[in-house]
Amino acid sequence: MKQLLLLSGKGGTGKTTVATCLIQLSQAKAYADCDVDAPNLHLVLGTFENHSTKPYYDLPKAVIDPDLCTECGLCHQVCRFDAITRNPYQVIPHLCEGCTYCAHVCPSEAITLEETVAGTIELHTRSDETFSTATLKMGSGTTGLLVTEVKKQIKDKAKFAILDGSPGIGCPVIASLTGVDLALMVAEPSLSGISDLQRVIQSARQLHVPACVIVNKSDVNEELTGRIRRYCNEEAIPFLGTIPYDKEAIAAINSGQSLIERGGPASEAIRAIHHKVMKELEAL
Amino acid sequence: MKIAVLSGKGGTGKTLVSVNLAAVADKGGYFDCDVEEPNGHLFLKPSLIGEEEVTSLKPVVDMDRCDGCKVCVTACVYKALAYIPGELMIFDEICHACGLCTYLCPQQALKETKRVIGTIRRGGRGSLSVHTGKMRIGESTGVPIIKKLLKKLDDDLSIIDSPPGSGCLVLETIEHADYCLLVAEPTMFGAQNLALVHELTRVMNKPAGVLLNKVEDGLNPSELYAKEHDLKILASLPYDSYAALESSNAELLVERSEKYRTFFLELLKEVVDEATLAAQR
Amino acid sequence: MIIAIPAEEKSLDSVISVNFGRSPYFCIYDTEKQQSTFIDNEAAGRPGGAGVEAAQNLVNQKIDTLVAFRLGDHAAKVLSGAKIKVLKAVNLSIADNIAKVLSHSLEELNEVHPGGINKG
Numbered sequence: 001m002k003q004l005l006l007l008s009g010k011g012g013t014g015k016t017t018v019a020t021c022l023i024q025l026s027q028a029k030a031y032a033d034c035d036v037d038a039p040n041l042h043l044v045l046g047t048f049e050n051h052s053t054k055p056y057y058d059l060p061k062a063v064i065d066p067d068l069c070t071e072c073g074l075c076h077q078v079c080r081f082d083a084i085t086r087n088p089y090q091v092i093p094h095l096c097e098g099c100t101y102c103a104h105v106c107p108s109e110a111i112t113l114e115e116t117v118a119g120t121i122e123l124h125t126r127s128d129e130t131f132s133t134a135t136l137k138m139g140s141g142t143t144g145l146l147v148t149e150v151k152k153q154i155k156d157k158a159k160f161a162i163l164d165g166s167p168g169i170g171c172p173v174i175a176s177l178t179g180v181d182l183a184l185m186v187a188e189p190s191l192s193g194i195s196d197l198q199r200v201i202q203s204a205r206q207l208h209v210p211a212c213v214i215v216n217k218s219d220v221n222e223e224l225t226g227r228i229r230r231y232c233n234e235e236a237i238p239f240l241g242t243i244p245y246d247k248e249a250i251a252a253i254n255s256g257q258s259l260i261e262r263g264g265p266a267s268e269a270i271r272a273i274h275h276k277v278m279k280e281l282e283a284l
Numbered sequence: 285m286k287i288a289v290l291s292g293k294g295g296t297g298k299t300l301v302s303v304n305l306a307a308v309a310d311k312g313g314y315f316d317c318d319v320e321e322p323n324g325h326l327f328l329k330p331s332l333i334g335e336e337e338v339t340s341l342k343p344v345v346d347m348d349r350c351d352g353c354k355v356c357v358t359a360c361v362y363k364a365l366a367y368i369p370g371e372l373m374i375f376d377e378i379c380h381a382c383g384l385c386t387y388l389c390p391q392q393a394l395k396e397t398k399r400v401i402g403t404i405r406r407g408g409r410g411s412l413s414v415h416t417g418k419m420r421i422g423e424s425t426g427v428p429i430i431k432k433l434l435k436k437l438d439d440d441l442s443i444i445d446s447p448p449g450s451g452c453l454v455l456e457t458i459e460h461a462d463y464c465l466l467v468a469e470p471t472m473f474g475a476q477n478l479a480l481v482h483e484l485t486r487v488m489n490k491p492a493g494v495l496l497n498k499v500e501d502g503l504n505p506s507e508l509y510a511k512e513h514d515l516k517i518l519a520s521l522p523y524d525s526y527a528a529l530e531s532s533n534a535e536l537l538v539e540r541s542e543k544y545r546t547f548f549l550e551l552l553k554e555v556v557d558e559a560t561l562a563a564q565r
Numbered sequence: 566m567i568i569a570i571p572a573e574e575k576s577l578d579s580v581i582s583v584n585f586g587r588s589p590y591f592c593i594y595d596t597e598k599q600q601s602t603f604i605d606n607e608a609a610g611r612p613g614g615a616g617v618e619a620a621q622n623l624v625n626q627k628i629d630t631l632v633a634f635r636l637g638d639h640a641a642k643v644l645s646g647a648k649i650k651v652l653k654a655v656n657l658s659i660a661d662n663i664a665k666v667l668s669h670s671l672e673e674l675n676e677v678h679p680g681g682i683n684k685g
Contacts, residue, residue: 104359190532
């Protein structure tokens with residue numbers, strides 16, 4: 001199964017919109033939303049017939065049994081995360097980091113560690129298509145484990161898969177990149193966007209995943225778009241094109257219409273990019 | 285009033301709104317809590333007043349005392365310790381500095397020492413104080429940096445530029461706020477993310493209002509959401525390629541354009557008024 | 566020699582897992598006894614520290630050699646500290662990779678990537 005991953009470094013560059021168009025143009029039968037902090041892909045994919053879910057567990061969190069608690073206060077003293085309140089002694093779940101120190105010191109064995117559901121892993125299918133994603137409970141963050149689980153669900157479900165990747169540069173991005181054939185970076189022409197792009201390219205390099213770059217909303221700042229193009233040339237990273245700012249994109253998304261069907265300058269640009277991306281993949 | 289500016293996802297204009305509000309206020313403090321990738325200082329260009337390190341604790345082992353019992357290795361839930369014959373390896377970046385291993389070691393071979401996990405820069409721009417927190421790449425959590433950053437909150441006026449997402453970093457910033465300004469894009473994605481952060485403010489019991497950003501003609505799902513959920517819309521910023529260009533170059537709109545200066549002055553007044561009203565309830 | 570290989574399935578015909586820390590299983594092959602066993606990778610279900618834990622488990626199993634596609638820097642430190650050789654896997658089955666180890670046709674895996682950390 002060949003996998004194409006879309007990354008952006010910072011959020012809001014248009015990664016999900018581009019991903020949706022590429023899914024339609026390539027008729028990919030397997031796709032995943034690894035951007036679990038703010039999953040968006042499901043909003044534009046239409047409805048699916050079959051759904052299955054399974055819980056995603058983070059580290060077990062401490063729970064104090066009030067019947068056994070003698071209010072000695074030792075747990076509160078040792079907790080480094082301000083997660084234990086006094087009068088009554090209770091654990092604040094979203095602050096608890098699951099370290100178990102409190103459980104170790106409690107003289108009355110009033111503290112147990114309980115499995116905590118931090119989110120739900122979802123699998124949606126219709127005819128021959130498979131869509132994998134997850135949702136997180138408030139206060140929980142995406143982890144490498146969660147991204148790995150989301151990716152696992154589409155493994156070998158089709159010849160070609162498209163993954164909408166996690167933003168940022170941390171563990172979830174590394175997990176997104178693992179085992180992927182090509183990473184397409186969706187950049188935007190802003191100073192903050194450029195430094196994020198460089199960091200994410202570095203991550204891809206360290207994992208030996210070939211990368212290529214496109215610039216979205218390129219006409220917002222042609223000078224910075226040029227800078228990104230030059231950077232790619234210097235670093236021998238294929239620069240596959242630009243997409244102009246196009247308010248048709250917003251109208252299309254909002255009316256649930258495919259940008260590709262609706263047409264317009266952005267749609268045209270994405271078609272051209274799709275062609276180049278598929279060529280890059282074939283060449284690998 | 286302490287105002288947190290949130291958006292749920294990146295790229296909606298949260299920083300743009302925060303820095304322009306702070307600049308036009310020219311008093312109080314601006315706090316960049318996006319500690320993984322702080323950008324506010326690029327716009328505000330503060331003169332540096334001071335830099336502090338944020339430290340956490342890390343366990344350090346005395347191998348003369350360590351007998352390889354591996355109690356620490358087994359007890360550590362984060363798996364920050366590994367033992368190979370003759371050496372106990374400690375992985376600082378995975379370590380959450382909980383102190384358990386040091387407490388448990390039967391040979392008392394572990395001791396905790398400080399290590400740097402980030403920095404805080406405090407600077408000034410006119411009468412505005414600018415506070416920027418930055419986390420070292422690879423650290424397991426930025427919460428201690430945000431905590432230290434927000435120790436200097438100005439009760440009169442603080443603009444807190446929150447991190448994107450809805451994780452513990454965001455919760456930490458909302459914790460200290462009197463009022464939350466939610467910035468939303470006019471797309472389905474934007475509305476979805478607005479719903480996410482709105483829920484956060486409800487759970488944390490914080491009053492909130494909305495700024496619609498990059499507005500184009502036509503249906504605005506975020507506007508609909510706000511109306512359906514009794515979220516007050518404080519202002520609406522139409523999409524403007526001029527604004528997009530200036531911001532991409534990290535320029536402050538309130539300095540480059542009289543129109544925007546007026547807009548943000550009014551927005552500031554609105555936000556402070558709303559926050560004051562909410563506090564009285 | 567005791568060789569460990571991250572495995573997607575419990576079979577010598579299985580492909581090697583692209584993951585190390587989160588590989589579902591490890592194949593442990595003893596070249597003297599010419600026997601293979603498959604163990605579950607307990608680290609696979611961890612939200613963080615998977616590489617370190619998987620490496621520690623392999624150290625406890627007293628392996629000499631690991632064959633893998635990639636390795637994070639934390640796991641690499643543990644393995645090199647324990648003097649375990651790490652060889653670069655080829656995109657074939659586990660059985661094929663074992664054969665290549667025995668015929669000395671695998672290169673050393675020198676590049677490691679930064680370890681993944683969860684946000685708190």
